[in-house]
Amino acid sequence: MVSSFAILLLTTHPSELMSDLTRRGLPAQFAYVIISTLQILPQMQAKAQTIIAAQRSRGLDTESTFIKRVSSVVPLVGPLVFGSLVEVEERAIAIEARGFTSQKQKTSLHEISDRTIDKILRWIFTLFVIFSITLNIWLS
Amino acid sequence: MAFVNIKNLNYQYPLTKTPALRDINLQINQGEFISIIGANGAGKSTLCYALAGFVPHFFKGEFSGTIEVAGVESNKSTLEEWVLNVGLAFQNPFNQISGAKYSVFEEIAFGLENIGVPREQMKSRVEEAMQLTGISHLADRSPYSLSGGQQQRLALTSILVMQPKLLVLDEPTSQMDPIGTREVFGVIHKLTQNGMTVVMVEHKVEWIANFATRVVALKDGSVLLEGKPNEVLTSDALMESGFGVSRYTSTAREAKKQGLWKKEKLPVTLSEAAEGFNSK
Secondary structure, three states: OHHHHHHHHHHOOHHHHHHHHHHOOOOHHHHHHHHHHHHHHHHHHHHHHHHHHHHHHOOOOOOOOHHHHHHOHHHHHHHHHHHHHHHHHHHHHHHHOOOOOOOOOOOOOOOOOOOHHHHHHHHHHHHHHHHHHHHHHHHO | OOOEEEEEEEEEOOOOOOOOEEEEEEEEOOOOEEEEEOOOOOOHHHHHHHHOOHHHHOOOOEEEEEEEEOOEEHHHOOHHHHHHHEEEEOOOOHHHOOOOOOOHHHHHHHHHHHOOOOHHHHHHHHHHHHHHHOOHHHOOOOHHHOOHHHHHHHHHHHHHOOOOOEEEEEOOOOOOOHHHHHHHHHHHHHHHHOOOEEEEEOOOHHHHHHHOOEEEEEEOOEEEEEEOHHHHHOOHHHHHOOOOOOHHHHHHHHHHHOOOOOOOOOOOOHHHHHHHHHOO
């Protein structure tokens, strides 16, 4: 399951995946949450590194005994969480300013071709999944 | 009838004790480049949010008065409709990137996808907007790999592609180096020459003096001064309000006291200062 997800994400461009899923009825807000999380995680990571460096330069202990390390979690996580909350508001304004909540039918920059072979493969794989589940139940 | 008409605008954010905007009255004609200045907390950003419809549609609170753009009143319209007419870009370019797109081209198209522009039109509109802001060469880059100045021009392009009638910019150059500032002002100057109406919060007084058609100074939520850039930027009232005026203005003001500055009008920019000190 995990590896099949990895294959999906490695072979399919996330923005194409999301525009196709939205076209097939996934709410745009939901697609946005998934795709922006994928993009923003590395940025969050970089920011966490900056906060760690900033707090350590002020003498925060992040490397000695277990208890000291635990007590230094708050000054590290606090700025990250509060900073992100402020950013979320700005980002919400920015995407609303670009019509994100518009009631109109959304269009997509990418044309996602759905060829006959794609359809056939989809059916084959669906049958394969059903087949393997049945086999699994039967054999157990 | 003015293109933008603000009448008796009062606004107070929820859970605050003092109003952010007090009795603002302002008319803006089509094609004007208005610059808003003022100290921190003067209400500049709130005024931008109000023009862009986020006050009162996004930020609740006590709102009274009216804002009209092209004959439509903001509180009688919805935010989705309003953003089609008024574009907003603000300080931090990083937070204006949607995070949903992997290339600059896709990022600019994001707004057009949202409002349902057909694909064929989308491509030409994105290309046109990129040419205007000079970022065509960045089309395939990731939005996150750009420099601050480039990201701000991307944010600007993403708004311009929506073809707003009024552009509201809240300190777009505040995090920018001199090169980035020049890039952004270059784009805005080009837009105003094409007839775009621009309202911009900006602290860089020399740039304002060169480009703005009118300057509005805010203090504690109300309009302190309003007029031609040189008049407002060199006025005693502005200096007394604690706003950081141009160093050339303050130098010339001191020089005038000692009789070294002969002209009536004080300078804002370096060239005005040089010219004034050279003239006999």
